[in-house]
Amino acid sequence: RKEVEQDPGPFNVPEGATVAFNCTYSNSxxxxxxWYRQDCRKEPKLLMSVYSSGNEDGRxxxxxxxxxxxxSLLIRDSKxxxxxxxxxxxxxxxxxGYALNFGKGTSLLVTP
Amino acid sequence: xxxxxxxxxNKVTEKGKDVELRCxxxxxxxxxxxxxxxxxxxxxxxxxxxxxSAPDKSGLPSDRxxxxxxxxxxxxxxxxxxxxxxxAVYLCAxxxxxxxxxxxxxxxxxxTVV
Numbered sequence: 001r002k003e004v005e006q007d008p009g010p011f012n013v014p015e016g017a018t019v020a021f022n023c024t025y026s027n028s029x030x031x032x033x034x035w036y037r038q039d040c041r042k043e044p045k046l047l048m049s050v051y052s053s054g055n056e057d058g059r060x061x062x063x064x065x066x067x068x069x070x071x072s073l074l075i076r077d078s079k080x081x082x083x084x085x086x087x088x089x090x091x092x093x094x095x096x097g098y099a100l101n102f103g104k105g106t107s108l109l110v111t112p
Numbered sequence: 113x114x115x116x117x118x119x120x121x122n123k124v125t126e127k128g129k130d131v132e133l134r135c136x137x138x139x140x141x142x143x144x145x146x147x148x149x150x151x152x153x154x155x156x157x158x159x160x161x162x163x164x165s166a167p168d169k170s171g172l173p174s175d176r177x178x179x180x181x182x183x184x185x186x187x188x189x190x191x192x193x194x195x196x197x198x199x200a201v202y203l204c205a206x207x208x209x210x211x212x213x214x215x216x217x218x219x220x221x222x223x224t225v226v
Contacts, residue, residue: 100215
């Protein structure tokens with residue numbers, strides 16, 4: 001089983017739609033969780049951290065279920081500019097610090 | 113500088129030649145990562161440096177790949193005897209020590225082996 005798994009998509013949604021992405025991780029010792037966004041031919045950039053109690057940033061809501069080892073990202077009122085690949089990132093304690101595992105990403109295309 | 117700096121931004125090399133890619137992390141960041149991303153693919157972990165600890169080299173795909181980090185700052189990724197399958201963007205990232213800290217990526221070095 002891969003350490004971080006995501007549905008690759010693509011998700012094609014109309015503007016204004018609500019879309020949800022899911023991610024599962026295999027290591028129960030994982031400590032920190034993030035969603036990154038990557039635009040075409042650009043480097044990944046942090047979208048938001050994911051906290052145990054769930055957290056919201058504007059139109060974006062992230063949730064974590066440690067028991068199920070599951071992370072989600074909800075985007076409400078999709079904008080054309082939300083079109084990108086969304087990467088689930090899980091941070092775990094390694095021998096010399098914290099290792100980062102990236103999912104392969106979920107592709108989102110928001111259409112007019 | 114304010115962000116992670118990588119050079120060269122683009123490199124075209126002939127099969128069999130060696131290449132060196134450089135990463136200058138954000139000042140004060142003790143952790144440094146190298147990832148590789150082939151066209152349309154996810155990020156592939158290569159190597160991780162944390163302070164003065166031995167690096168985690170578990171992601172290096174072959175012994176043609178090596179990396180070093182001098183003085184706890186600048187890192188160089190070296191690919192010897194390049195192959196066409198090495199063509200990818202090589203992304204460097206840095207972060208402060210700690211579990212919950214954001215990692216910051218450079219813009220990448222786009223390598224094409226012809």
